[in-house]
Amino acid sequence: MKSGRSDLSKEPSQFNDQILESFSPSILAAVIRRHKVIAAASIAGALFGFLLSFVLPKTFTASARLMPPDPISSLANGISGATGMSAQALGLKDPSDPVIAVLTSRSVADGVIEKFNLDQVYHSKYRSKTREILGDQVRVISSKDGTIEISVSDDDAKRAAAMVQTFIDELFKSNDRIAVTEAGQRRQFLSRELEQLKNKLADSEADLQKTQEKTGVVQLEGQTRVSIESSAKLRGQLSAKEVELQTLRAFVTDSNADYVRVQKEIAALRAHIADASQNDQDNEGVVALRKIPGAGAEYVRKLREVKYNEALFQLVAKQYETARMAEDAGGISVQIIDSPIVPDRPSWPKKRVISFAFLMVGFLGSVLFVLWQHVLSTRPEIAALLSEYRRSFRSAY
Numbered sequence: 001m002k003s004g005r006s007d008l009s010k011e012p013s014q015f016n017d018q019i020l021e022s023f024s025p026s027i028l029a030a031v032i033r034r035h036k037v038i039a040a041a042s043i044a045g046a047l048f049g050f051l052l053s054f055v056l057p058k059t060f061t062a063s064a065r066l067m068p069p070d071p072i073s074s075l076a077n078g079i080s081g082a083t084g085m086s087a088q089a090l091g092l093k094d095p096s097d098p099v100i101a102v103l104t105s106r107s108v109a110d111g112v113i114e115k116f117n118l119d120q121v122y123h124s125k126y127r128s129k130t131r132e133i134l135g136d137q138v139r140v141i142s143s144k145d146g147t148i149e150i151s152v153s154d155d156d157a158k159r160a161a162a163m164v165q166t167f168i169d170e171l172f173k174s175n176d177r178i179a180v181t182e183a184g185q186r187r188q189f190l191s192r193e194l195e196q197l198k199n200k201l202a203d204s205e206a207d208l209q210k211t212q213e214k215t216g217v218v219q220l221e222g223q224t225r226v227s228i229e230s231s232a233k234l235r236g237q238l239s240a241k242e243v244e245l246q247t248l249r250a251f252v253t254d255s256n257a258d259y260v261r262v263q264k265e266i267a268a269l270r271a272h273i274a275d276a277s278q279n280d281q282d283n284e285g286v287v288a289l290r291k292i293p294g295a296g297a298e299y300v301r302k303l304r305e306v307k308y309n310e311a312l313f314q315l316v317a318k319q320y321e322t323a324r325m326a327e328d329a330g331g332i333s334v335q336i337i338d339s340p341i342v343p344d345r346p347s348w349p350k351k352r353v354i355s356f357a358f359l360m361v362g363f364l365g366s367v368l369f370v371l372w373q374h375v376l377s378t379r380p381e382i383a384a385l386l387s388e389y390r391r392s393f394r395s396a397y
Contacts, residue, residue, distance in 0.1 A: 030374040031367065038366040045362025049355040056354075061347035062161035063151035064168060065338040068095040096142040099334055102174050103140045103150060103167060106131065111170040112163055138167070147337060157343050164340035171334065187323040194316050201309040208302040235308060238269045239315055 031038070102108060109131050113119065124130040137153045150167055154160040245262045253259070376383050 026378070027371060027374055031370055034366075034370040034373075038363060038370065041366035041369075042359050042363040045365075046355045046359035048362075049358030050351055052358070053349040053351040053354045056349045057155060058346040059153050059155060059348040060157035060160045060343045060345075061151050061153045062157070062164045062340045062343050063149055063338075064164050064336065064340040066099065066148040066150065066168070067335040067337050068099045068146070068148055069333040096146070096148050099148055099171070100140050100142060102171055103148075104135075104138075105174065108167060108170040108174055109134055111173070112166050115166055116159060116163060153347065157346075161340045161342045168336065168340075175334070187320065191320060194313070194320050197309065197313045197316055201306070201313050204302070204305045204309050208299075208306050211299050211302045231304065231307075234269060234273050235311065238266065238273065239311060241266045241269060 110127070113127070113130055113134060118124075118134060119127065119130050122130050122133045124133060139149075139151045141149050143149055150164060152160050152163045152167070154163065241262055245259070245266060249259070
């Protein structure tokens with residue numbers, strides 16, 4: 001018994017060595033001798049695949065091509081006009097991203113599902129499962145040429161084309177809804193801010209008039225007026241650059257060249273204002289108020305407040321106009337390059353692909369069969385080992 005187990009323990013390595021020894025140049029001759037079998041199996045496989053392609057269910061794919069907006073949205077278009085910078089100068093991110101996000105959103109999918117009653121078409125009891133199935137049938141990609149292609153696959157050619165068109169219709173509906181909501185809220189917020197600034201500006205002008213009547217100061221000296229105007233100009237430029245930076249932040253990354261440039265300009269303006277006001281005790285302006293008589297100093301403070309409120313009012317008014325234009329313009333401006341049409345032939349099954357795949361299966365399978373037959377015919381001991389393995393396996397189980 002011990003010797004029997006010892007022999008069996010050596011059999012795997014012995015079997016592998018014999019297999020390797022059997023792979024000799026004679027194998028090529030064996031394959032050539034059985035080339036008719038291999039050719040017949042390959043042809044049979046290709047024929048089977050070709051016939052199978054007629055039995056498999058057909059799938060039709062309809063598609064459409066869209067041109068995304070540039071810049072990203074009408075809001076960005078308004079920003080471009082407000083800042084005097086083109087969309088390219090703003091360094092906007094990929095304009096296809098928001099369009100693809102809307103096309104692949106749940107609300108758009110639900111609109112398509114409800115219109116075509118896809119819950120029943122896909123035999124799904126749950127809407128979430130229907131969305132998953134629909135997502136597998138829809139493909140939305142951004143091409144290298146900057147366009148967006150949306151395609152839908154279905155077993156009905158007409159329904160596939162109609163579903164693509166519905167996706168586009170739902171895109172426009174969602175864009176309008178999103179634009180009205182966001183731009184409207186932004187416009188309402190800026191409207192409130194503008195009203196508050198308007199009242200604040202009116203109050204500061206009234207205070208200036210009272211101070212003028214009280215102090216009797218009608219006109220400042222040339223140097224003082226120049227200092228006030230210079231201070232208001234610097235602070236206005238700083239505020240404008242800060243607004244521009246916040247506008248860029250919504251559309252570009254921190255590494256964008258224009259974003260970095262505006263940051264440097266803001267730092268330079270702040271440094272300039274700091275240098276100019278280092279002699280001013282309140283550190284808020286260029287004019288050194290301690291050098292001006294009491295009545296004149298009070299008048300300068302009031303005048304500076306008016307100038308500052310005027311600058312803020314103008315900036316917010318420009319932002320309000322931009323938001324109003326964005327709301328009037330609507331959502332993302334997408335143009336249809338190629339409208340969906342009913343496909344005239346199925347996209348799957350592809351007869352050539354299936355036929356070639358089964359041809360390769362027949363070829364490789366027949367080659368392996370020929371090689372195995374050659375090994376068994378040239379190495380009888382291998383057949384004996386296999387028989388012994390089978391007996392051992394049956395006795396063990």
